[in-house]
Amino acid sequence: MPRPKADFEQFRPLDFRDPDEVLDEETMYTVYEVARLLQGLDPGRELDAETENVLLDWAIPWMMVNAEAFVFAEPDADDEPGYYGLA
Template sequence: MPRPKEEFDALYPCDFYAPEELLEPDQMYTVYEIARLLQDLDPDEALEPGTEDVLLDWAIPWVMRNSEDLVVAEPPSEEEPGYYGLKTE
């Protein structure tokens, strides 16, 4: 259900990192690691499963929106996620 803006203590701009601001050019990241980085967390930080699900809700559209600036690599095994990194020349 929508809520009036005045019910919130503060409103913030909906800014997201550009890929080159978030990712190191010589590294590849899983979508789980990207989700943590988007929240200024360490990529290896342990999270509750529910929290990780919420962060993925932000990370997956970010990856899709920035796909032209990213490369993707196959996962090491079928049980692991793929990896994303900055597209470099």
């Protein structure tokens, strides 16, 4: 539900970091791990499905906008996610 700006005490700019500020250049990550890292969380942290889905809603567009910065490795099995790393 929309809310009036007056309901909020302060605002922050919407700022996205560059991939090299988030990922280690020698490591490959699943999209789930990238989503956690974007939020400053440990990439192995367990999250409930609802929270994970919200984080993915932010991570996937960020990865698409920065696609030229990424490489992709096929998953080990068809039911596992692929891996992404810095190009």
